[in-house]
Amino acid sequence: MLEVVGRLALVAAAFAVLPLLVGQAEHKVMAHMQGRLGPMYAGAFHGWAQLVADGVKFAQKEDVVPAAADRRIFKLAPAVALVPYLLVLLVIPVGPHGQVALDLGPGVFFALAVMGVGVIGAIMAGWASANKYSLLGGMRVTAQLMSYELPMVFSAASVAMAAGTLSLSGIVEQWRWYWLPWQLVGGAVFFVAGLAELRRPPFDMPVADSEIIFGPYTEYGGLRFALFLLAEYAGIVVLCGLTTVLFLGGWKGPFLDGPLGWLWTLVKVFALAFAVIWFRVSYPRLREDQLQRLAWAWLVPLSLAQLALTGVLKVALG
Amino acid sequence: MGRLPGGGLAKGLAVTLRTMTRRSITRQYPEAEPDLPPRSRGVIALFEENCTVCMLCARECPDWCIYIDSHKETLPAEGGGRPRARNVLDRFAIDFALCMYCGICIEVCPFDALFWSPEFEYAEYDIAELTHERDRLREWMWTVPPPQAPDEHAEPSKEVLAARKAAERGDRR
Numbered sequence: 001m002l003e004v005v006g007r008l009a010l011v012a013a014a015f016a017v018l019p020l021l022v023g024q025a026e027h028k029v030m031a032h033m034q035g036r037l038g039p040m041y042a043g044a045f046h047g048w049a050q051l052v053a054d055g056v057k058f059a060q061k062e063d064v065v066p067a068a069a070d071r072r073i074f075k076l077a078p079a080v081a082l083v084p085y086l087l088v089l090l091v092i093p094v095g096p097h098g099q100v101a102l103d104l105g106p107g108v109f110f111a112l113a114v115m116g117v118g119v120i121g122a123i124m125a126g127w128a129s130a131n132k133y134s135l136l137g138g139m140r141v142t143a144q145l146m147s148y149e150l151p152m153v154f155s156a157a158s159v160a161m162a163a164g165t166l167s168l169s170g171i172v173e174q175w176r177w178y179w180l181p182w183q184l185v186g187g188a189v190f191f192v193a194g195l196a197e198l199r200r201p202p203f204d205m206p207v208a209d210s211e212i213i214f215g216p217y218t219e220y221g222g223l224r225f226a227l228f229l230l231a232e233y234a235g236i237v238v239l240c241g242l243t244t245v246l247f248l249g250g251w252k253g254p255f256l257d258g259p260l261g262w263l264w265t266l267v268k269v270f271a272l273a274f275a276v277i278w279f280r281v282s283y284p285r286l287r288e289d290q291l292q293r294l295a296w297a298w299l300v301p302l303s304l305a306q307l308a309l310t311g312v313l314k315v316a317l318g
Numbered sequence: 319m320g321r322l323p324g325g326g327l328a329k330g331l332a333v334t335l336r337t338m339t340r341r342s343i344t345r346q347y348p349e350a351e352p353d354l355p356p357r358s359r360g361v362i363a364l365f366e367e368n369c370t371v372c373m374l375c376a377r378e379c380p381d382w383c384i385y386i387d388s389h390k391e392t393l394p395a396e397g398g399g400r401p402r403a404r405n406v407l408d409r410f411a412i413d414f415a416l417c418m419y420c421g422i423c424i425e426v427c428p429f430d431a432l433f434w435s436p437e438f439e440y441a442e443y444d445i446a447e448l449t450h451e452r453d454r455l456r457e458w459m460w461t462v463p464p465p466q467a468p469d470e471h472a473e474p475s476k477e478v479l480a481a482r483k484a485a486e487r488g489d490r491r
Contacts, residue, residue: 033334037344282330 137215
């Protein structure tokens with residue numbers, strides 16, 4: 001019992017700290033990639049407390065609900081956006097021998113299904129805001145979820161097929177270094193589709209602030225808006241964690257992959273999070289039709305090809 | 319690199335990564351003074367000893383932001399002449415909330431009483447406080463940099479040329 005509580009506390013701490021670390025890294029990395037310094041004052045040393053200051057600011061703001069909004073749905077939406085990522089974090093193994101809060105048999109299935117629920121939060125927000133920009137954004141979120149969930153599930157299925165198990169720790173146990181080239185295409189598709197599902201730039205058409213204000217989040221302010229932002233960064237952590245576990249061998253590394261393997265997991269997660277930020281700085285936003293084209297004309301065929309490759313090799317070798 | 323499919327994407331990533339490894343160009347202003355270009359138009363300084371209250375600046379100002387008050391003073395005759403009247407400056411103020419920093423007043427001043435100063439830290443919390451009086455304008459005179467030296471191989475200025483010509487004419491005579 002005590003152990004379960006300890007694990008849950010660890011997951012909660014990771015859920016509270018890791019997104020903030022990613023957010024702060026985004027502030028600084030994005031600034032330096034643009035030749036700026038980023039936050040420098042909050043906390044007196046290179047702005048390390050910027051997000052804390054932001055949080056205090058958000059907490060002080062007024063909680064406004066538009067008169068025409070669907071109040072209950074409007075208020076519920078941020079929680080629906082945030083909580084699924086916490087649930088996914090529960091099943092992501094960070095180290096060997098059961099270093100996971102909840103070792104589910106069908107872990108891949110659970111993670112993908114629950115991650116999809118996170119997107120519902122944005123759709124709810126778009127619908128309940130009674131604002132045409134929010135509605136447009138919500139519809140775009142829906143369209144994006146429809147098209148990108150498919151390649152994501154295909155490429156995750158490819159790994160599950162290669163490992164012969166749906167358990168996330170089981171997949172890492174089965175992982176060998178040659179899976180890197182073998183599942184390379186699937187990994188890339190999974191990561192890109194995950195980015196699109198999180199609506200991270202360059203796939204941020206649903207929140208395109210220069211044309212539809214801020215999409216589903218237009219009417220939000222204060223803490224509820226902060227929760228949506230937190231959900232975005234928690235989503236980055238979860239996506240990077242899933243990609244690490246499924247495609248990069250989780251806690252396995254060239255050395256030190258014993259009980260300290262969770263360090264490898266952390267390193268890989270942060271390397272991927274860096275890539276997420278890097279893509280945001282480097283690429284312009286995809287237009288809505290380009291977005292759909294990328295999903296249906298490239299990612300879906302590529303993930304199907306990966307699935308075929310995995311099946312052929314599995315049968316030929318096994 | 320742009321020829322290969324996806325080469326453009328890689329190039330974009332390379333550009334941002336290269337920028338990240340370089341020193342950022344941000345100067346942290348209140349701690350680090352900015353390097354202002356010579357002759358930057360920060361504020362207009364008044365060298366009131368040179369001012370004759372001719373009012374040219376106030377009249378030429380496109381948005382009428384210069385306020386001048388003066389009175390006449392009669393100086394007693396020196397030697398055998400008649401007494402001379404002289405303008406005395408009572409008030410000289412520039413409303414920097416109106417000023418558009420065109421510099422026409424400085425151009426038209428025939429007595430070199432107005433100068434550009436690079437000083438720029440005179441923001442106020444109230445728009446009415448942006449009208450600065452003559453003592454403040456005179457203080458800014460100390461921040462006016464000396465005129466820039468001409469470029470090494472530049473043509474000499476008109477004044478120098480004229481003086482040189484006059485000197486040559488004198489030699490011939």
